[in-house]
Each structure stands twice: as structure tokens, then as C-alpha cells.
Amino acid sequence: MGDHLDGPLGPWYKERVRGQLAAIVADAHGLSDETVSECRELLHDMDGAINEQTKEYRPALSPVAVGDRVDKLLHEAEEKHHESPPISPAIDFGNMWASCYFAMTGFHALHVFGGLVIFGIILLLAARGRLGPRHANMLEITGLYWHFVDIVWIFLFPLLYLIGGRYIGGGH
Amino acid sequence: MSEHIVPTKIYIGIFVALLLLTALTTGIAFVDLGAFNTVAALAIAVVKMLLVVLFFMHVKYSSGLTKVFILAGVLFFAILVTLTLADELTRHWSPTPSGWGALLPFSTRFY
Numbered sequence: 001m002g003d004h005l006d007g008p009l010g011p012w013y014k015e016r017v018r019g020q021l022a023a024i025v026a027d028a029h030g031l032s033d034e035t036v037s038e039c040r041e042l043l044h045d046m047d048g049a050i051n052e053q054t055k056e057y058r059p060a061l062s063p064v065a066v067g068d069r070v071d072k073l074l075h076e077a078e079e080k081h082h083e084s085p086p087i088s089p090a091i092d093f094g095n096m097w098a099s100c101y102f103a104m105t106g107f108h109a110l111h112v113f114g115g116l117v118i119f120g121i122i123l124l125l126a127a128r129g130r131l132g133p134r135h136a137n138m139l140e141i142t143g144l145y146w147h148f149v150d151i152v153w154i155f156l157f158p159l160l161y162l163i164g165g166r167y168i169g170g171g172h
Numbered sequence: 173m174s175e176h177i178v179p180t181k182i183y184i185g186i187f188v189a190l191l192l193l194t195a196l197t198t199g200i201a202f203v204d205l206g207a208f209n210t211v212a213a214l215a216i217a218v219v220k221m222l223l224v225v226l227f228f229m230h231v232k233y234s235s236g237l238t239k240v241f242i243l244a245g246v247l248f249f250a251i252l253v254t255l256t257l258a259d260e261l262t263r264h265w266s267p268t269p270s271g272w273g274a275l276l277p278f279s280t281r282f283y
Contacts, residue, residue: 143228144229147225154217154220
């Protein structure tokens, strides 16, 4: 651990961990007081500071040192206290697959619902005998819209349910 | 709006073709083709998309101007996909503390 933190992304990594620790300090998320206080201490040590008594400057932790401290902290949280931090800098973008899945199927569902509303309007017009040649454009555009929704599903189905399944990427 | 009347037989034929292609793409997903699984699934999806666009959306019978507009839409969509992938494909560049991965089963999947 630590070697990859020497690169130019080290400071960015440090900022990600800082945000994570700040979140834990602000809300324990069920972690023990001991773990939370260690997080607070690490958060404090990340920045350089002047000791009040000795007037000596203590430099900020390097990204490598932060990585080692975080590793130790998490290892102890799991081994000694059986705690699992409910949030993590490793997934600070969330669960990418689940986010994409629900965003895509959700918006597709909204499009389908919108189409059903339009179909309902057309059905009402027809039931009242008011659907005529003047609705030709409306019907054609509604058809185009519905086929657009169709094409979205043509791609979503293999992307969400076939690719990444049994034989690609080891599945989930 | 185009005045071309498409025979019902063609619509039914395209519908059956779409059903068969759906069965085909599902069947292929159960055969181990390695990286080609993705290629096959997307290739079949593109064929189905073309069937829908050309026949159901009447593009086959539409003017060249309409086709140019559709190509412009496809091009713009490709730009958006490229920009999205520029984010997604570079995310693993950011380092991740190994300890977090041990605690959370999801955390290492995308890095």
C-alpha cells in the first residue's frame, strides 16, 4: 500500500479521504466513538499545524502517510470492532451500476408513461368520435415518439440484462 | 409528412423479425464468446434499431433531408457518449485505499 499514492493523483486521493473522514466526524454512521475519534485525529493531522507549547511546526501528512493511516484505521475497525463504515471514498460516486440501471430504466419508464398518456388522449378522442383527418400529424408524431421509446429499449435490454451477465466481466 | 402507404404485411414482417432478433440476442448471451458477447449484443441491437427507424418510422421512404437530420442526431449522440465515456473510462486513474475495498464488497468493482 502507498506506492500508487506517490503519483500526481496523491493529493486528489488525500482530498477524497478528507471528505470521507469529515462525513464520519459529522455523523458517526453507527461507528464506535473510538473509530470516530481516530477519524477526527487523522483529519486534524492531515493539515500542518504549529504546536502551541513548543512552537514547532508539524508538517501535514503526505498522501502516502494518509493512505497508511486510513488502512490501519479501517483494518482495526473491522478486526477489533466488526464495524463496517457505511460509506467509503472508494465508492464516493456511489454504486455506478445501480445508479445507471435505475436512471436508465426510470427515465425509460417515464417515457413509456408519457406515451400511454398520449395514447389515452387519442383513445378518448376516438371514443367520442372526434378523431379525424386533422389529427393525422398528431398520430404520426405520436407514432414516431413511440418508436423512439422502442429504440431506447432495444438498446437498454441487451446493455442492462445481457451484457455483463454470465459471460462478460464475471457478472455481479 | 410522407404520403407513402406501407403495406401491413411489411409491418408484420418487421415485427416478427424484431421478435426473432430478440430471441437470437438472448440466446447468444448464454453462449460464451468472450468479448464478442458485447459486440454481438450491440450489433443485433443496431440491426433492430435500423429496422424500426427505416420501416416503422418511415425513414426508408423519407426525403434525403430527413435522413441528413437523423445522421446529425446520431452524430450528436455519439459526441455525448464519448464525453460520458471520457469520465467513466478514466475513473480508475484515481487511487483507492485498499482497506475500504476489503470492507465493502461493491467498492472494488469499478476500480
